[in-house]
Amino acid sequence: MAATPQPRPVDFGLILARLEHLALTGADPEALRQLLSERELLEELDASQLLRWARCAQMAQDRDAAHAALETLHQRFPHDPLGWQEHHALLETLGDTPGRMRLRALCQQLAPQHLGIVSPAPKPSPEPQEPAVPEAPFTRQAHMEELIRHYMHIFRGREDCFARQWVDKATGKSGYVPVREPLTPAAVREHLAGLRTYGIYLLTQSGRTYLGVIDADLRKELRGARLDGRERHTVRRELAYLLGRLPGLAAEQKLHCITEFSGGKGYHFWFPFAEPVDPAAVRTALGRLAARLQPDLTAFHLEVFPKQDTLSGKGLGNLVKLPLGIHRLSGKPSRLLPGTREDMVRQLERLQGVVLNAASVLESLPPAAPVLPHPAATAWAEDFPNLHTLTQACPLVAGIVALCRQRRTLSLREERVLLGTIGFLPERRQVLHALLGDQENYNPHLVDYKISRLRGTPLGCRKIHALLESTRDLCPAPGPVRYLHPLVFVPGWRLEQAEVSERITNLQDALRELRRAMDLVHRFLPAH
Numbered sequence: 001m002a003a004t005p006q007p008r009p010v011d012f013g014l015i016l017a018r019l020e021h022l023a024l025t026g027a028d029p030e031a032l033r034q035l036l037s038e039r040e041l042l043e044e045l046d047a048s049q050l051l052r053w054a055r056c057a058q059m060a061q062d063r064d065a066a067h068a069a070l071e072t073l074h075q076r077f078p079h080d081p082l083g084w085q086e087h088h089a090l091l092e093t094l095g096d097t098p099g100r101m102r103l104r105a106l107c108q109q110l111a112p113q114h115l116g117i118v119s120p121a122p123k124p125s126p127e128p129q130e131p132a133v134p135e136a137p138f139t140r141q142a143h144m145e146e147l148i149r150h151y152m153h154i155f156r157g158r159e160d161c162f163a164r165q166w167v168d169k170a171t172g173k174s175g176y177v178p179v180r181e182p183l184t185p186a187a188v189r190e191h192l193a194g195l196r197t198y199g200i201y202l203l204t205q206s207g208r209t210y211l212g213v214i215d216a217d218l219r220k221e222l223r224g225a226r227l228d229g230r231e232r233h234t235v236r237r238e239l240a241y242l243l244g245r246l247p248g249l250a251a252e253q254k255l256h257c258i259t260e261f262s263g264g265k266g267y268h269f270w271f272p273f274a275e276p277v278d279p280a281a282v283r284t285a286l287g288r289l290a291a292r293l294q295p296d297l298t299a300f301h302l303e304v305f306p307k308q309d310t311l312s313g314k315g316l317g318n319l320v321k322l323p324l325g326i327h328r329l330s331g332k333p334s335r336l337l338p339g340t341r342e343d344m345v346r347q348l349e350r351l352q353g354v355v356l357n358a359a360s361v362l363e364s365l366p367p368a369a370p371v372l373p374h375p376a377a378t379a380w381a382e383d384f385p386n387l388h389t390l391t392q393a394c395p396l397v398a399g400i401v402a403l404c405r406q407r408r409t410l411s412l413r414e415e416r417v418l419l420g421t422i423g424f425l426p427e428r429r430q431v432l433h434a435l436l437g438d439q440e441n442y443n444p445h446l447v448d449y450k451i452s453r454l455r456g457t458p459l460g461c462r463k464i465h466a467l468l469e470s471t472r473d474l475c476p477a478p479g480p481v482r483y484l485h486p487l488v489f490v491p492g493w494r495l496e497q498a499e500v501s502e503r504i505t506n507l508q509d510a511l512r513e514l515r516r517a518m519d520l521v522h523r524f525l526p527a528h
Helices: 012-025 030-038 039-044 047-059 063-076 081-094 097-110 112-118 138-153 185-193 227-254 278-294 344-353 359-363 378-383 383-391 395-405 413-421 428-436 444-452 461-467 495-499 507-523
Strands: 162-168 173-178 198-201 208-219 258-261 264-277 300-305 319-321 336-337
Touching: 012 030, 012 039, 039 063, 047 063, 047 081, 063 081, 081 097, 081 112, 081 185, 081 344, 097 112, 138 185, 138 344, 162 319, 162 395, 185 198, 185 344, 198 383, 208 227, 208 278, 208 319, 208 383, 208 495, 227 258, 227 264, 227 278, 227 300, 227 395, 227 413, 264 278, 264 359, 278 300, 278 359, 336 344, 383 395, 383 413, 395 413, 395 428, 413 428, 428 444
Parallel strands: none
Antiparallel strands: 162 173, 162 198, 198 319, 208 264, 208 300, 258 264, 258 336
């Protein structure tokens, strides 16, 4: 008698993978809604799977499904702090004060040890002068409202109109439609919660602007496709270079900017002003920055907003998506940089330190675009002037140096270029240890060994372009040279200088060596 076949176990990992695919791509909204409605599956998922389910429901804008997954997580795994944290953050961004109060009561019943997550305790006063008053249940809500008011003060546009983003994921198209009413805190709250995505028209009704924006978009042919090794490394180097270079150039003109990953195809550099200013003056100032940087970039295209000097007829002018929302087409949230993904409250709190630009900065601009150096921190420029000059002359080397400063691991080819150029500076040992010292796999003895193995002449520009598979043109030589390499741009450089003894010859070098040794010791000290 044949054995009765046993039913195959359900692979919940595959179900979650399909759910995440549908939520991210929007390929089949009906299938996504149907899958999220299968509430009986929640009883079979573990804690991490329930969190993934809740996040997919949030991306699909299905509040009920998100709450159901999180409440199941609390009932089945009450000791998991991530569930309470995620649920509290969702209710906070939605402004659901009654929901937060119910969550606190549930936490009190199931996991009182986690009450601090859903209702942080007030800091004790060292010298109370009067009887303590219990924290009002709406304190955090009032804090959120204050943060939203500050957000709206920074990102101000046309007073009587804003825009809502639409998307047709079946065709891969998106756009904006005007909303003919003033932007309200309630609409901003929807935007921050990911329920809707809004943009603002940059020109006010009087034809002035509070904002200028440089939009850095990844070139069309590099979007959405699986990049080969050359393209991936090019994008990686240029992005590190762009995120450090553009704010540095702006600082040279006394301009402050907010850097944001847009959630779509690139990055926004916001320049907020304390008062309405002439859009033509903003475009002139930002256009100079973009024109100075664009020749160094092959993977990104820079565009300046606003594009109009005045409004004509019934037109509304250019709009830009408000920061910290979800891009409806990609499904990705935008975030402020530098930094990792933080909860919305912390992102908004970072805006409290933003410096608004003064209109007088635009009035004091020189009539002709100045020749601006590549950015480097003041300490770096003072300690290593030859490195500053080298990065100013060669964007490819500057991109690798930017990766080092961001503590990013270099590829073997990038490391070879770094050693083959900076390794022929007179102060090569101090510079290379300073650049590589923050990497996870830093080995000072190995760096010294690699330096000792350097022979011959620096890498030539053609070889550097070949190693990095760069498609940009070679930089023009500063004069007649027989062999073009980046160090010919360093004034007074001679090959013999790179072959001098590595002995410490002055107090400044000795202090650098001592600082490097102390940093290395700190790295291996136990954390307290």
